[in-house]
Amino acid sequence: MLKIHRCGICGSDLHMTDGHAPHFTLPENSTLGHEFAGEVIALGKGVEKLKVGDPVTALPFVGCGHCATCLSGKPNFCAHFKGAAAGFAQYAVVTERVTTRLPKTLSMEDGALIEPMAVGLHGVALAKLTPGAKALVIGAGPVGLAATFWARRLGAGRIVVTASSLRREALARHMGADEFVVPEEGQDLATLAGEALKGSPDVVFECAGQKDLIAKAIHCVKPRGDVVVLGFCTVPDQFIPAVAVWKEVRIQFAVTYSMQEFTHVANVFDAGCVEPRAMITDRVSLDALPEMFEALRNRSTQCKVMVNPWLS
Known part of the structure; x- marks a missing residue:
């Protein structure tokens, strides 16, 4: 007890x-x-x-x-x-x-x-990062921050975190992010992330669990890159499989540890x-x-x- x-x-x-x-x-x-x-x-x-x-x-x-x-x-x-x-x-x-x-x-x-840090560790471990890999983390809540922490320690070269506001920028940088981007209405996240990373991400960690973010992650990741889904979306979601197929994207869902x-x-x-x-x-x-x-x-x-x- x-x-x-x-x-x-x-x-x-x-x-x-x-x-x-x-x-x-x-x-x-x-x-x-x-x-x-x-x-x-x-x-x-x-x-x-x-x-x-x-x-x-x-x-x-x-x-x-x-x-x-x-x-x-x-x-x-x-x-x-x-x-x-x-x-x-x-x-x-x-x-x-x-x-x-x-x-x-x-x-x-x-x-x-x-416990929450173990969730992030498990997701990043599943990505099997290669040394120097470019990583995009979608979401700056505890799961996204945990993923950022472990991506930095498990070999990522450059890490960009994106969220809907700047309020977590300092915390994301504290946990290991190199850049923090907030797309304005009409801006393309893939373009912003690519500029900040100096190239398309090798891996995208979806950590916000909101509708349409898997599709956005597929759009952002490089051809033959990895998308790891740690976010917990509880509503029906959809993406166009052909987009992922055409890029040969590997999609990995992650749960607990x-x-x-x-x-x-x-x-x-x-x-x-x-x-x-x-x-x-x-x-x-x-x-x-x-x-x-x-x-x-x-x-x-x-x-x-x-x-x-x-x-x-």
Whole structure:
């Protein structure tokens, strides 16, 4: 059992509670919150690697623990997968095998950032960047910023981030972007990105999850380039396959991460790479969650909001 110290609000939390994504909901009375960190306060039967007082974070899902998928560190693809997110609470029960002990150098807020940063790591790893690759990141929310962070560390040469406003420019540059572009009405993103990158992008990371962005990514990427979709669009979308076929574009969808990637983020943070802390823009109580959810749905200026369940 954990005493929860911090839990970040994710865009998927908003999707699961807005009533517009019936295929992406949880059973009634479920507890949300999957970006959490806390302290072990009690141990169940058979727990061997953790002790009371350990600071930890955990994957927000578990599998059977015995199949090839689980044993390879990918319980999210287990046939018996089940969500176990419960971070918007003062206490939560987690399974030891999906738990990661936090290094002593990390705060609880750092620990709660491991999950969203692992999402970005997984997407960038799937791109298999070659050294010096040109990358375009569409979207400057937490997922886009995480992708920028990892693209910089996994070999990208030049990185351009694009968004609908300039409010995240400084943060994107802090995370590793070389340029930040905001297309004005009528401007072609492919042209802007190509000028900023000094050539068409080798890979485009779609991180905003909005309609028509996959088509835009295909339009921007170079022939035989890669489009990695990390954005979580919950409405019907479409693109013209022939456009992608003509360019021989490789399209890769990405979801969550492996246990190994999750642990790797903690190790990178421990090595001193804690730039992601700058994403945290506010801290609220559990009672303030409904109000903050509405603010975030209405294009708030917030980036990553942390819930402290012990705030009154």
